[in-house]
Amino acid sequence: NAGVTQTPKFRILKIGQSMTLQCTQDMNHNYMYWYRQDPGMGLKLIYYSVGAGITDKGEVPNGYNVSRSTTEDFPLRLELAAPSQTSVYFCASSQGGGQPQHFGDGTRLSIL
Amino acid sequence: QKEVEQNSGPLSVPEGAIASLNCTYSDRGSQSFFWYRQYSGKSPELIMFIYSNGDKEDGRFTAQLNKASQYVSLLIRDSQPSDSATYLCAVNGEDSNYQLIWGAGTKLIIKP
Numbered sequence: 001n002a003g004v005t006q007t008p009k010f011r012i013l014k015i016g017q018s019m020t021l022q023c024t025q026d027m028n029h030n031y032m033y034w035y036r037q038d039p040g041m042g043l044k045l046i047y048y049s050v051g052a053g054i055t056d057k058g059e060v061p062n063g064y065n066v067s068r069s070t071t072e073d074f075p076l077r078l079e080l081a082a083p084s085q086t087s088v089y090f091c092a093s094s095q096g097g098g099q100p101q102h103f104g105d106g107t108r109l110s111i112l
Numbered sequence: 113q114k115e116v117e118q119n120s121g122p123l124s125v126p127e128g129a130i131a132s133l134n135c136t137y138s139d140r141g142s143q144s145f146f147w148y149r150q151y152s153g154k155s156p157e158l159i160m161f162i163y164s165n166g167d168k169e170d171g172r173f174t175a176q177l178n179k180a181s182q183y184v185s186l187l188i189r190d191s192q193p194s195d196s197a198t199y200l201c202a203v204n205g206e207d208s209n210y211q212l213i214w215g216a217g218t219k220l221i222i223k224p
Contacts (some may be wrong), residue, residue, distance in 0.1 A: 031210065042200065043156070055185035058211070090155055097210040098144040101202075103155040107194055 002026050006091050006104035010064040014112050021076040021107050023091030031094045032074040033101060034058075034066065043090065049074055050097075065091045081111045114139045116203050118215035127224050131188040135201030135215055138182070142213075143161045143179055148200040150217065156200055160186065191222045 008020045018067040025032065030051045045058030049068040064086060065077040074093075078085060088108050092101040115138045125131040133147075146161055148156040159205040162184065164169045168175045176185040184203075188195055201215040 005173075015179050027175065033211075043214045045211060048210060097202045100146060100158045100161050102158070 004091055004093055004102055004104035005031050006089075008107060010011065010108045012108070013109065014080075015081060015083065015111060017081050018077070018079050019081070021091075021109075022072045023076065023104060024045070025071050025091075025093040025102075026072065027075075027093060027095075027102065029093035029095055029102075030101060031099075031101075032068065033075070033092045033094075034064070034076045035062065035090045035092065036085075037090060037106075038085060038087050046076065046089075051079065060073055078109075083111045085109065086111045113214050114205050116213045118199075118201055118216040118218045120216060122221050123218055124221045125191050126189075127191060127222055128190055130219055131191045131195065133186040133188075133199050133201075133220065134183060135185070135189040135203075135217050136183045137201075137203045137213070139183065139203065139205050139213070140179075141207065142185075142203045144147055144204040145175070145185075146202040146212065147173075147175060147186045148202065150198045150200055152197075159199075171185060174210055182222070193222045193224055196220060196222045 004025045033048045034046040044060045047066040049055045091104045094101045117136045117179045147160045152158045162175040174187040177190045198217040200217045202212040
């Protein structure tokens with residue numbers, strides 16, 4: 001009963017490097033989301049997807065890219081990492097827009 | 113700008129007492145309301161969701177929704193030290209059913 005799985009759990013990047021945060025879900029949910037959460041703050045939506053091949057920007061999309069080639073996978077790409085992208089990243093999925101979202105365990109990312 | 117407001121706390125409650133957490137929202141057309149619990153360093157975990165005016169009970173937790181006044185509350189009866197966490201309120205937006213609008217969370221501390 002995996003639910004939403006995120007990898008890696010921790011990562012340290014140097015400024016200017018790139019990486020992909022992986023997210024996969026086994027609940028056959030059409031809706032998937034990427035959030036970032038800075039220390040002591042709430043969740044900010046980066047990108048979301050309502051189905052395979054469909055993605056859209058959230059509140060803070062700059063510096064990130066996503067793709068959704070399958071229902072299960074929703075990777076988040078960081079290009080040219082900057083210290084401001086140091087955060088905890090959560091992936092979530094739901095059956096529909098007004099339905100509960102289920103979260104992965106998160107990826108802690110530090111940009112030095 | 114659609115908003116969800118929560119008192120950041122910390123809210124300190126003696127063990128065994130009732131903890132009352134409140135959330136107000138600005139979008140009068142919102143239909144779905146969620147309470148999540150987030151332990152320090154962990155991902156948000158769904159506790160309750162409510163769609164209709166009134167109360168919804170699940171064990172020690174009761175969600176209360178008042179659409180006319182645009183607030184939703186979470187009551188925790190017989191509070192335990194393990195209830196100490198940050199509680200996030202989330203609401204769907206009327207014109208964007210794909211997304212949830214998140215409050216910044218209330219930190220709850222249960223004192224033994």
